[in-house]
Amino acid sequence: MQELHDAPLAPLTTFRLGGPATRLVTATTDDEVIAAVREADAADTPLLVIGGGSNLVIGDKGFDGTALVVATKGVTLDGTGLELAAGEVWTDAVAATVEAGLAGIECLAGIPGSAGATPIQNVGAYGQEVASTITEVVAYDRRTGETVTLSNEECAFSYRHSRFKVDPERYVVLRVRFRLEDAGGMSGPVKYAETARVLGVAPGERVPLATARDTVLKLRAGKGMVLDPEDHDTWSAGSFFTNPILDDETFAAFRTRVRERWGDGVEPPAYPAGDGLTKTSAAWLIDKAGFTKGYGSGPARISTKHTLALTNRGEATTEDLLALAREVVAGVREAFGITLVNEPVMVGVGL
Numbered sequence: 001m002q003e004l005h006d007a008p009l010a011p012l013t014t015f016r017l018g019g020p021a022t023r024l025v026t027a028t029t030d031d032e033v034i035a036a037v038r039e040a041d042a043a044d045t046p047l048l049v050i051g052g053g054s055n056l057v058i059g060d061k062g063f064d065g066t067a068l069v070v071a072t073k074g075v076t077l078d079g080t081g082l083e084l085a086a087g088e089v090w091t092d093a094v095a096a097t098v099e100a101g102l103a104g105i106e107c108l109a110g111i112p113g114s115a116g117a118t119p120i121q122n123v124g125a126y127g128q129e130v131a132s133t134i135t136e137v138v139a140y141d142r143r144t145g146e147t148v149t150l151s152n153e154e155c156a157f158s159y160r161h162s163r164f165k166v167d168p169e170r171y172v173v174l175r176v177r178f179r180l181e182d183a184g185g186m187s188g189p190v191k192y193a194e195t196a197r198v199l200g201v202a203p204g205e206r207v208p209l210a211t212a213r214d215t216v217l218k219l220r221a222g223k224g225m226v227l228d229p230e231d232h233d234t235w236s237a238g239s240f241f242t243n244p245i246l247d248d249e250t251f252a253a254f255r256t257r258v259r260e261r262w263g264d265g266v267e268p269p270a271y272p273a274g275d276g277l278t279k280t281s282a283a284w285l286i287d288k289a290g291f292t293k294g295y296g297s298g299p300a301r302i303s304t305k306h307t308l309a310l311t312n313r314g315e316a317t318t319e320d321l322l323a324l325a326r327e328v329v330a331g332v333r334e335a336f337g338i339t340l341v342n343e344p345v346m347v348g349v350g351l
Helices: 030-042 090-099 193-199 209-222 247-264 282-290 317-334
Strands: 002-008 020-027 047-050 057-060 063-070 075-078 081-085 134-140 146-151 172-179 246-247 277-281 301-304 310-312 346-349
Touching: 020 030, 030 047, 030 063, 030 134, 030 172, 047 090, 057 075, 057 317, 075 090, 081 090, 090 209, 193 209, 246 247, 247 277, 247 317, 282 317, 301 317
Parallel strands: 020 063, 047 063, 057 346
Antiparallel strands: 002 020, 075 081, 081 172, 134 146, 134 172, 246 277, 301 310
């Protein structure tokens, strides 16, 4: 187990932002992860768990405590069962399942970060989310001091949410187990309209697994959502805001504001999200509120490829990023009466 002091955290995040940690520990086995967590808890030291760093906004002052990098490795395939160590690179894991001919997470290709982070926010994109295939999550319970196995139901998954987000200080994910589908080398039913259109199929049809994965990678790359150190549009956390889910009354008021501002012929995006709930598009809200691709004049700007991504153009600070995020939130609230919610985890800062 490697240990460093006054260690920079910015290189460990996809934003490349944030100050140093008082202490940085890198664990390569489950036992090392548990030992580091127990040590921090016994000393009543603040703990920050880092996987791929793709969903973190760390303050410029850094983190006064122990930052734990989970670098465990392991991909186990048994029939249609898949078990991933928390530190496994997610994109590599997706590639392994496609190569094995198993469907269920192929449309989650290109999402940066580690496997252990996927159940925390119920990672999803292009018509798939991990809640549909996760069977169990093995985690260290800091409250009881024991390793526990949580079923899919116990994880309480919902849109970009789980029990791990409700109680972020309690569990440290060690392993994630999935049940995939053997569809004879074909993908799961294509659900996302944009993917279906590019593939030239109707929603619900299947295509070869590699074709689905490669198509999603191209779509993501076109939006700056595949990591590239030479492309500042990818110096981000991907989607910075979640898509708002509105009850019937709030959605009706929202539609009224849209029509008042843009006329009766303009309808906002609307997707069913359960009884009495409608999901709309954060990207649409941001764009219509005047924050178009490339918006900004400072070192933190909206991506030139996608309005939902806030980016570090190379010399930004976390405060630069937060100032832009606050401007967007305020503008969308003024235009539509909707308050956007950040998707990345904030460390030592907030909107």
